[in-house]
Amino acid sequence: MNIIFIKRPSLLREGIVELLQRKLHNKKVYACDVTDLKAYERICGMVMIDITIDSPDLNLVHYFKQLGKKVIIWVSDEKNQQLAHVFKLGLDGYFYQGMEEKELLDAIYTIESGRKYIHPILSASLLEEYVRVNDKQPKQPMGILSNREWEVLQLLSEGYNNLDIAANLYLSDKTVKNYISSILKKLNVPDRTNAVLKAVKEEWLYIS
Incomplete structure (x- = not known):
């Protein structure tokens, strides 16, 4: 599954792409800005989107979800006010800029296997905000857990x-x-x- 990283040009972006391309031997990894997106979207099954480049309407997130891609949000600030909203979208991954190499690779393999991944640093903020705006009584279904x-x-x-x-x-x-x-x-x-x-x-x- 090829990967596209949608983020403004930077040393960090190029470093991430170089790392992934070196470690993920059976995949192609591309980086682009929104201006040259069309050249890559059809050949990639997994999309990492910098949340700052897609604010405030998250048009790219919705677009790639409709295409059936595996969508990952890339977050550099765990206090970003859009976190609660993107969490409710049920995306495939929520990556944090400070991820270590092994964390990043494990997260990609997790998502590729069909599971979702949320970086622990983002979890606390996501949970706190989600609970605040969704203060409801529990509805525990039968047959899932004892x-x-x-x-x-x-x-x-x-x-x-x-x-x-x-x-x-x-x-x-x-x-x-x-x-x-x-x-x-x-x-x-x-x-x-x-x-x-x-x-x-x-x-x-x-x-x-």
């Missing part, structure tokens, strides 16, 4: 670590780890942060 798994996920959303969860629910640390592994598998997410974000987005959890 009652105990819902309890563990709720405590995760409140910032509890494994030992705190174990003490709160009178479980062993090993049992808590097993519950968390089961939750991640059932929700098809890579980590606990994304598990909480998915549950909040689907209105399965209420965070006070």
